[in-house]
Amino acid sequence: MRDFSDYILDQGLFDLPLAGGTCTWSLRIDPLVWYRIDRFLVSPDWEAWFPMVSQKRLPRLYSDHFLILLNCVNISRGKRPFKFENMWLKADGFEAGFEDMDEEVFGSVERNKRKLFDELQAFDSIESSRALVEEEILKKTEIVNEIEF
Template sequence: MEEVSELLINKMWGRLNRQWVAMKARGSAGGIIVIWTENPFTMEANDIDRLIVGGDFNTIRYPEEKNVVGRVTTSMRRLSDFILGGELIDLLLEGARYTWTNNQENLILSWLDRILISTEWEEKFPRIFQRALPRPISDHNLLLLELSDFSAGPRPFKMDMSWCEDKGFDGKVKNWWEAMNVTGWKGFILGQKIKQLKLNIREWVKQENSSRELRKSEILLKLQELDRLEESNPLGNVERQQRADLKIEYEEYIRRDEISWRQKSRAIWLKEGDGNTKFFHRMANAR
């Protein structure tokens, strides 16, 4: 999203009682719009008993949180003061020692990203922790705050435009349709063939999703293996090229995911490729 205008905001939200601010996209990141009403609101003290603060703090807390150990800096002291002053808990990090890399030959690895929680969260969820997920595209690891599992359940059949990205999809649909042998009046034939076509597509999607998720998992595991290897020794040319190829392959899967979630969210005012799959996901589930 290169530019955000009043016209775009009006289409999204209307003209009355609202303010907005936007951050331009940079490549596959950013593209955030925040809109709020001008009506005043209040927050009671009990609304902030359980606090979670997470993100890229752009500094480490201790010297050993970097692969090149240095001295204690002012920014490190400020981060510790913020955590201690706010009575926050710096959660245990699972899955990696560092959350950021400069991806350069002179390798720098740092723990810049973290999730902080208030003591009330730890009292309610004593086994809460943060897990560093692989970084297939970004130079930062995603952080997962592990609490419980969630399942959205089955969804009704809808045509997903991401299926059309598969080069063989059109041919499969044609073959399935022509292979059906249904007799009766034309309306009945059409209805039965559409019903059967849905079943064929569902089965194909199930198999394709299973195969794709398996491949994505394989890529993430391999990238995680290379990241951990890099924490001990710089990667050679072969390993760096292998990681680059895996990232390109993974980016194609992510691009298809974004097309799918974009359609489900009906957020057609955003361009494909803004890197906001999670935004689309939340909007789709909220409907």
């Protein structure tokens, strides 16, 4: 481990600030144990090529690790590609054709997903300071199930 730390120092690598939380792993026991063990290390030269680089902790679904998103640039993607949504399978008349099933039927899928992930992240923030109570655990489980399907 010492050799690895020395290598990081010798190469001038550094850890980017982490948005969205301070820790990336937790042991789900009482009391909760939280550590930051996942990270991106970059060099000053690399950061010069990608000056807008950032890392963000994403909400976790089932793992004891949080995903980390490395964002290098703001890219305009143009027209949004088609994505099949599993929830369409639950809608009456799906077999007749799904071309007409749009925001009028399901609402903004991306906006709804973002809302669910924001709610999940709020529970992760609460859990970083204390254990969730039973009602919160049930609500978090509902959110995870909604995201998964």
